[in-house]
Amino acid sequence: MALGAFPDSHPQHLGMPGMHGSVAAVTALQKADLLITLGARFDDRVTGKLSSFAMNAKVIHADIDPAEIGKNRFADVAVVGDVGRTMKALIPALQSEFKKSKPDLAPWWKQMSSLRATYPVGYNHPEDGTVSPQYVIERIGAISGPDSIYVAGVGQHQMWASQFVKYEKPRTWLNSGGLGTMGYAVPAAMGAKVGMPGTTVWAIDGDGCFQMTNQELVTCALNNIPIKVAIINNESLGMVRQWQTMFYDSRYSNTSLESKRIPDFVKLADAMGCAGLRCDKTEDVDAVIKEAMSINDQPVVVDFSVFRDAMVWPMVAAGTSNDEIMIARGLAPDWDSQEL
Known part of the structure; x- marks a missing residue:
């Protein structure tokens, strides 16, 4: 929904998460230890099977509608208010913490960059000559x-x-x-x-x-x-x-x-x-x-x-965990080759 708010060309942009999101973006949510969610509602098209979603993450949930906070996923920190104002308040607080100590995120970004390079969102041209x-x-x-x-x-x-x-x-x-x-x-x-x-x-x-x-x-x-x-x-x-x-x-x-x-x-x-x-x-x-x-x-x-039988990939099937993301029919990422 918010594509473009953060430019696709930015090196830290991992792509769209969710049912048809990139492997890197879906995995980042699953493995994160902190989720700062702004105006999100944790719907099933993003979380997959809710009980297995981002199990190790603390959640800061900001939304102008208090009914959305904690509705699907428990919020460790709840912020009711305008997202723009919330971000303006969060940024200096984060900068203040970083002055004390800043985590080494290089290993994390190495993992995410590897996933992004190994499993890009792509497609094949139809073998019958029709248009993709x-x-x-x-x-x-x-x-x-x-x-x-x-x-x-x-x-x-x-x-x-x-x-x-x-x-x-x-x-x-x-x-x-x-x-x-x-x-x-x-x-x-x-x-x-x-x-x-x-x-x-x-x-x-x-x-x-x-x-x-x-x-x-x-x-x-x-x-x-x-x-x-x-x-x-x-x-x-x-x-x-x-x-x-x-x-x-x-x-x-x-x-x-x-x-x-x-x-x-x-x-x-x-x-x-x-x-x-x-x-x-x-x-x-x-x-x-x-x-x-x-x-x-x-x-x-x-x-x-266009080609009639083209399919949308990646895909997290309804009711399954994001950990079960498929990159093509019957084909999952080779998690054993990834340092996660």
Whole structure:
């Protein structure tokens, strides 16, 4: 949720934690002896099995809502208040303690750097020649850059947008984490564009999510709100399909949206007064993104046809411990090779 508050490029940035977080970030939480949590709620998508989460850590929990503190994880130190003010108070207290003694964190960072190098968040290009959805999102982030605002719906594309776009500035990443609101991307992107009219705003959406609120593109066209929509079109409800593949023996139920381009998103975009583009070849991805970037007098919808069976990794399966994180299907980190 707070991607960009601490720049991805910072050497001490370990990545997103949680169910689809990096191995380094998940392990750091598990092995830490102190957690300073600001505005967090210790939901199960971050903690995994709560009874096994960060078992050796003391917790300083700051939140403006007192009902959140201690709700899921006991807080050794509870701070009720605005996070900004809390940080301003904590920093000088920490600096004062460091004047007395400062712990040697070199071994810790050696371990974390090793995990980050050994288990980076990555992907493989499909062997059948279809377009990798991760590659599409990675290239959107690279071409549009860190000054743009990125909004995601809910599902696989949401996780890939959090993993493969590099966030360097606060408030450049908007998504409905926690609530899981399919259809969030288009209207949220509209609001971001109205609030920051000089900023490029990308709605990264799935073909399922997009069909819940795409009618709002009419509002965009009529009111000159030129957002850019990237549909990561895998002809399915991808995240549900991934779970059905992994946990239900590939028994697919009501997740296939395969329909021979029904609706045809390019024609739909045109009918709503938007520019419609399509990309179904890896070699065309950059050119299509740049074409979308060049259109600024109307909304743009890009239909990216991508590999249907791509999965989001790493993954901590629901109800399991963060210690059981998987880097691919049936493949866990080699903990024996790590000095933890």
